[in-house]
Amino acid sequence: MIDGFLIPKETAVLLVPIATIILGLVIGWFGQRSGFCSIGGIRDYLLFRQTRLLKGYVALIISAFAFYLIFSLLVPAAIPSFLWCLQDGQLLTAIGGAPAVSVAGVIVLMIIGGIFVGLIGTLLGGCPLRQLVMTSEGNLKSLVFVVGMLAGAVIFTALVSPWIIEVFKAIGL
Amino acid sequence: MVANSSDEKKGLDSYLKMPLVGGAVIGFAAALIQALLFAAGGPQAYGFCVACHSRDLINYVYNSLTGSNLFLAPFSANAVAAGTLPVLTIIGVLVGAIAAAALYKEFRVKKGDAKSYLAYGIGGILFMIFALCMGACPYRLALRIGYGDLVAVFGLIAIIIGIFIGIKIALKRMEA
Numbered sequence: 001m002i003d004g005f006l007i008p009k010e011t012a013v014l015l016v017p018i019a020t021i022i023l024g025l026v027i028g029w030f031g032q033r034s035g036f037c038s039i040g041g042i043r044d045y046l047l048f049r050q051t052r053l054l055k056g057y058v059a060l061i062i063s064a065f066a067f068y069l070i071f072s073l074l075v076p077a078a079i080p081s082f083l084w085c086l087q088d089g090q091l092l093t094a095i096g097g098a099p100a101v102s103v104a105g106v107i108v109l110m111i112i113g114g115i116f117v118g119l120i121g122t123l124l125g126g127c128p129l130r131q132l133v134m135t136s137e138g139n140l141k142s143l144v145f146v147v148g149m150l151a152g153a154v155i156f157t158a159l160v161s162p163w164i165i166e167v168f169k170a171i172g173l
Numbered sequence: 174m175v176a177n178s179s180d181e182k183k184g185l186d187s188y189l190k191m192p193l194v195g196g197a198v199i200g201f202a203a204a205l206i207q208a209l210l211f212a213a214g215g216p217q218a219y220g221f222c223v224a225c226h227s228r229d230l231i232n233y234v235y236n237s238l239t240g241s242n243l244f245l246a247p248f249s250a251n252a253v254a255a256g257t258l259p260v261l262t263i264i265g266v267l268v269g270a271i272a273a274a275a276l277y278k279e280f281r282v283k284k285g286d287a288k289s290y291l292a293y294g295i296g297g298i299l300f301m302i303f304a305l306c307m308g309a310c311p312y313r314l315a316l317r318i319g320y321g322d323l324v325a326v327f328g329l330i331a332i333i334i335g336i337f338i339g340i341k342i343a344l345k346r347m348e349a
Contacts, residue, residue, distance in 0.1 A: 005212040009251075012213035016252035017261045019210060023202050023221060024265015030195035031266065032273035033186060038311035041192070042336050056192025057315065063200025064218075064319025071208035078211035079204075083321035103324065106308075110328040113306035118335020120300045121311075123343060124293060128223035128300065128310050132263065136270030141285040141293045148297020153228040154235050155298065156305040157243045164306070 004077030028133065037130040039121035100165045105173035109164070186277075203316050214247030218320040222313030224304035226262040233259045 007015065030036060034056065041053035072079035081087050101109070121127050124145060126134065131149075134142035188194050203220025219225065229249035236243055249259030274280040285293070304310045307328050309317060314332070317325035 006209055007212060009212040010255070012210045013252045013255040014257050015210055016213050016248065017258035019206055020226070021261040021265040023206060024262040024267075025269035025272075026202060026265075027195075027199055027221065027262075028266035028269025028271075029273045030189060030198060032270040032279070033189040033277075034192045034195045036192045036195045038315070039332070039336060042333055043340060046333075046337060047340055053192050056196035057311070059193045059196030060200045060312070060315045061319050063197040064204060064316045065200075065321075067201050067204035068207075068218075068320055071204050075208045075211075078208045079217075080211075081217065084217075084317075085321050085323040106324055107327050109306045109308075110324060111331045113303040114328040114331025115335040115338070116303035117300060117307065117311070118332035118337075119339045119342075120296050120303070120335075121332075122336045122339025124296045124300075127312075128227075128304070129266065129312065131297075132223065132266045133270040136267050136280075137274045138280050138282040140283060141289050144285075144290045145293040145297035145300070148294040149224075149227055149301040150231040152298035152301030153224075153231045153305065154243065156302045157228065157232055158241075160302055161244075161305070 004075070006075055006078065027129070028136065031129055031133040032136065035130070036133075037126050039118060039127040040130060042118075043122050101168055102173055105168045108173060199312070200316070200319065210248075214249075214251040216246060216248070218313060218316040218322070219246060219248055220316060221262060222310055222316075223263065223266075224301060224310035225308070225313060226260045227301070228305060229259045230261065230263055 005012070035053070036056050037053055038057045038060075041055075041057045044050040044052070045054045068079055068082055072082040124131075126142075128149060131142045131145045135146050199221055203218075206220040207217065225246060229245045232243040232245050233249065233253060235241065236245075245253065245259055253259055271280070307314065309325065309328065311329075311332060314325050314328050318329065
């Protein structure tokens with residue numbers, strides 16, 4: 001234990017690519033076998049009252065909560081501010097929100113972003129994980145979607161994000 | 174013996190085919206990654222995110238090619254600063270799914286027409302822009318809710334509204 005961490009920073013940074021590629025391999029395998037899809041789960045429930053995929057997404061939230069809780073007891077330094085909403089007497093503060101944007105601004109972004117994420121995901125047949133898995137299954141439309149996602153990430157970081165901060169500053173969010 | 178081992182394989186695969194199991198495993202793995210590697214950098218609830226992890230990877234590639242300095246989350250930025258690579262989750266997912274599809278003979282090339290490629294390309298760009306507005310894809314959103322971030326609940330409600338609108342549009346199109 002160094003500074004309360006299981007692995008010191010110098011080693012941890014070296015493990016980032018290895019750990020995440022292993023995580024990805026496991027999730028990719030699961031995703032292919034189960035057809036896992038977050039947006040598909042909610043869609044199937046709203047359309048057909050089918051819960052097969054929805055159970056997966058609910059299990060993800062519960063499992064994340066349970067294991068963050070367990071690890072926050074075992075390695076408190078690595079799970080700081082667990083139960084985020086109970087920190088500092090502020091019910092609404094966002095994890096990893098841009099420091100230039102207020103909490104109200106983050107909520108506005110959540111609502112606008114969420115509606116379009118749900119809408120686009122439904123019209124084009126799946127959440128981003130499903131698109132990755134369908135790409136691996138040979139679906140060329142999903143491949144184009146994934147390439148679009150990568151382009152969208154660069155466009156967002158370089159152009160959209162600074163623009164949002166400007167606009168929010170101007171309207172006081 | 175041979176029959177036995179193939180039964181076992183089938184038994185394991187029948188569990189892997191349950192989204193319930195997959196969801197539980199993703200939640201566990203994401204929390205484990207943070208418990209082990211949080212010293213590498215934040216933010217919290219960053220163990221798995223298709224949108225953010227794609228962003229870190231492509232911005233790293235873009236920065237390397239053009240010498241620019243686009244944003245990476247500290248978790249990736251610190252790894253790059255130490256001379257290694259950013260998060261490679263997305264490559265892992267693609268390779269893991271290809272391996273599973275190949276093993277179970279479910280790999281099949283599916284083509285679309287020019288119009289569908291255009292729709293998927295533009296859809297992908299817009300999807301990523303809106304996901305990064307939220308600071309999360311539906312997966313990191315789930316992790317954030319599990320972490321106790323109430324703001325993320327607004328995102329989930331908005332996604333449900335978006336899906337509802339999407340279903341209405343799709344049903345209307347089918348009628349037409």
